Amino acid sequence: MVRLHIEKLVAGGLGLARTPSGTALVQGGLPGETVEAELWQRKNHLEGRVIRVLEAHPARYLEALPPSADLPLEYPYQLPIKQLLVQESLERIGKLQFELAPVQPSPSYTAQPGLYYRTAAQYALHPLGGLAYRRPRSNELVPIPHDPLIAEPLQPAFELLSGWPLANLEEVVLRGSIYEQKVQIGFIGGHARHFQKTAQALVQEGIAGVVWGASSPKGRFRGPLQHLAGTPHLLEDFGGVLSSVNVQSFAQVNPRAAGLLFQEAAQVVEPGRKAVELYAGSGVLSLHLAHRFTEVVAIEINPSAVKRGEADRDRLGVQNLVFVRDDARVLGRHLPADLVMVDPPRAGLAPEVLAGLLEKKPRQILYIACDPATWARDIGRLVQGGYRLRFARPYDFYPFTHHVEVLSLLSL
Numbered sequence: 001m002v003r004l005h006i007e008k009l010v011a012g013g014l015g016l017a018r019t020p021s022g023t024a025l026v027q028g029g030l031p032g033e034t035v036e037a038e039l040w041q042r043k044n045h046l047e048g049r050v051i052r053v054l055e056a057h058p059a060r061y062l063e064a065l066p067p068s069a070d071l072p073l074e075y076p077y078q079l080p081i082k083q084l085l086v087q088e089s090l091e092r093i094g095k096l097q098f099e100l101a102p103v104q105p106s107p108s109y110t111a112q113p114g115l116y117y118r119t120a121a122q123y124a125l126h127p128l129g130g131l132a133y134r135r136p137r138s139n140e141l142v143p144i145p146h147d148p149l150i151a152e153p154l155q156p157a158f159e160l161l162s163g164w165p166l167a168n169l170e171e172v173v174l175r176g177s178i179y180e181q182k183v184q185i186g187f188i189g190g191h192a193r194h195f196q197k198t199a200q201a202l203v204q205e206g207i208a209g210v211v212w213g214a215s216s217p218k219g220r221f222r223g224p225l226q227h228l229a230g231t232p233h234l235l236e237d238f239g240g241v242l243s244s245v246n247v248q249s250f251a252q253v254n255p256r257a258a259g260l261l262f263q264e265a266a267q268v269v270e271p272g273r274k275a276v277e278l279y280a281g282s283g284v285l286s287l288h289l290a291h292r293f294t295e296v297v298a299i300e301i302n303p304s305a306v307k308r309g310e311a312d313r314d315r316l317g318v319q320n321l322v323f324v325r326d327d328a329r330v331l332g333r334h335l336p337a338d339l340v341m342v343d344p345p346r347a348g349l350a351p352e353v354l355a356g357l358l359e360k361k362p363r364q365i366l367y368i369a370c371d372p373a374t375w376a377r378d379i380g381r382l383v384q385g386g387y388r389l390r391f392a393r394p395y396d397f398y399p400f401t402h403h404v405e406v407l408s409l410l411s412l
Contacts, residue, residue, distance in 0.1 A: 001051060006033045009081055011089065011373045013070040013402025019046060026050055027136075030057040030073060031081065061400070066149060067135045067142050069400040075114035079103050079396065082404040086394045089372035094380035101393035103404075104264075107256040109151060109178070114399035118150045119236065119245075120253040122173040122188075122220065123161075130162045131172065149400065151176055157183045157207060164202075168194060170215055175247035177234035178255060182208040184234060186247040189215045192226040199228035208234060211247050221248040233308070239263045241287045242316070244308045250281060254397045261368070261395050261407050262288040265341075268391050268409050269366055272338025276362075278328040278353065279343050283309035285368070286321055289341070296321045297334050328353050335360040342367050348374030358385040361412060369406040382410055 004017035006029035015029030019039075026037045028050030039048035053060075061072040071078050083103045090096050109116045123131035124141055132141040147158055153176040161172055170189030176182065185207055187195050192212040199210035209230030216223030225248060233244040236251065239259025245251040252258035262285055269275075271292040277285055280298035282305045290296050298321060300306050306325045313321050324334070329352040331340070340362040342349060348371065349357075357365060358381075365387065369375030372394075379389060392408040 001036050002039050002048075003054070004029070004035050004037050006031055006035060009071075009085065009402060011085065014047075015050075022046055024048060027070070029053070030060060030071075033057050033060075063148070064146070065400055066133050066144060066147055068133060069149065070136070071400050071402050073400075075105075075399060078114070078399060079105055082394055082396055082402075085402070085404060086372045086376075086392075086406055089376040090379065090392070092376075093373055094376035094383070096376075096380060096383060096389065098389050098392065101391065103394040103396060104257070104260060106254060106396045106399050107260070109256070112148075115148045116151050116155075117257070117399060118253045119154065119176045119178060119255060120174060120247075120251070121147065121150050121154065121158075122171050122186075124171055125166055125169050131158065150174065151178055153178060153181050153183050157185060160202070160205060160207075161185070164198075166198075171220070173220065173247055175234070175245060175251075177236045177245065179237040179242065180208075180234055182231075182234055184209040184211065184230070184247040186210075186221065187212045187228075188220060192224075192228065196228055199230070203230040209247070213248060238284050239288065241284055241312075243282055243284045243287070243312050246308075249302075249304055249308065251284075252397065257395060257397045257405075258284075261405065264393070265289065265366055265368070265407060266292060268407075269339055269364055270411075272363070274337045275339040275341065276331065276334045276337045277341040277343075278331060279345070280309070280323070280341075281305050281343075282312060283321065283323060284312075285341055285343065287312065287316065287318060289339075290318050290321050293339070294320060297324060297337075298322070299324045299326055299328060299330065299334070301325065301327050329356075331356045332360060335362060337362045339364045339366060341365075344369070344374075346371040346374060349378045354378060354381060357382065361386070363412055365410045367406075367408045367410065369408070370403070372404060372406060375406050375408070379408065379410070387412060 006015035014025040024046040026048045034055035035050045036052045059074040059077040126132040168190035173186035210228045213221040214223035275293040280300040283298040286298040387410040395405040
């Protein structure tokens with residue numbers, strides 16, 4: 001056991017401390033805290049986890065939180081940490097000096113800032129009954145009698161499932177809509193035929209819809225899928241755009257925060273003739289920007305996301321938006337363009353996409369990121385290739401966690 005002083009948080013939400021044997025990165029510590037930690041050697045540094053907090057941060061949040069909440073601070077104290085994470089990533093990884101716009105806090109959904117914001121969550125079934133989270137980086141199950149991070153429409157469903165006799169399942173997934181005040185449930189594992197009656201009973205109890213997905217090594221809802229009961233879709237308000245969501249597909253889990261980002265994105269770009277969106281999902285960003293361009297092309301590889309996006313487009317009467325089901329690497333076929341919008345996964349831009357941007361040189365690039373480190377890497381390469389970073393703002397989509405989104409704009 002080693003006594004450490006946590007200097008700051010770094011990428012991944014790890015606390016950085018100095019030891020005579022080198023830098024240590026530990027889980028569970030907050031800036032300014034003195035802790036006891038268990039450490040082990042990595043190639044170039046030490047890693048570990050906090051066993052006991054000896055001197056706590058004065059604003060440490062003391063109420064119960066899920067184990068995924070790795071930033072347990074009173075909400076106002078979380079924001080400067082996230083601002084610094086993005087700033088340091090840009091300077092250390094991107095090698096750029098640039099003044100970020102102030103972090104945009106998550107809108108409050110109740111009187112308690114930072115809580116009750118998530119419209120999606122997944123839980124394991126605890127062997128002794130009830131719902132549980134898997135502790136990060138382990139298979140340990142932590143029973144959760146209450147989850148203060150999920151939005152109010154999900155709370156009754158959580159309570160219902162916590163006492164419902166569920167067997168032969170690996171996970172249950174919730175997806176809610178604040179706009180409609182409804183929730184869907186997804187069952188993962190077992191066989192669909194075993195859950196038909198359960199699904200119908202849950203719909204009678206007020207659940208909007210139930211979907212079953214096979215357990216798959218590729219990930220949640222990547223294998224066979226079957227709609228069991230109720231409605232297949234919900235509508236959610238993302239900054240004035242009503243978009244369809246469902247339990248088996250990706251959509252931002254903090255809709256009001258995402259709506260603010262989409263609205264600002266539409267304001268910071270210069271209008272033009274053609275815009276192209278990569279990694280488009282169901283095209284919510286394209287729907288926000290469609291009125292500023294003559295033509296918008298949204299490229300997305302997932303067929304169900306494209307189908308939902310086309311249905312939303314038609315329902316909203318947006319006539320200048322075209323969806324293309326394809327990989328983001330086909331960008332070159334759709335250039336030239338006045339604007340390319342990218343919202344890649346945590347790994348950042350694929351090398352082919354980055355090369356295409358630097359070769360074809362669209363006038364503007366709107367880059368939305370969920371990982372400051374890979375964002376900073378890509379921004380640095382784009383700047384080396386002739387672009388200028390014009391605007392960047394961190395957005396807090398995930399209070400009580402280290403995760404932070406970034407909205408940025410580059411131009412020639």
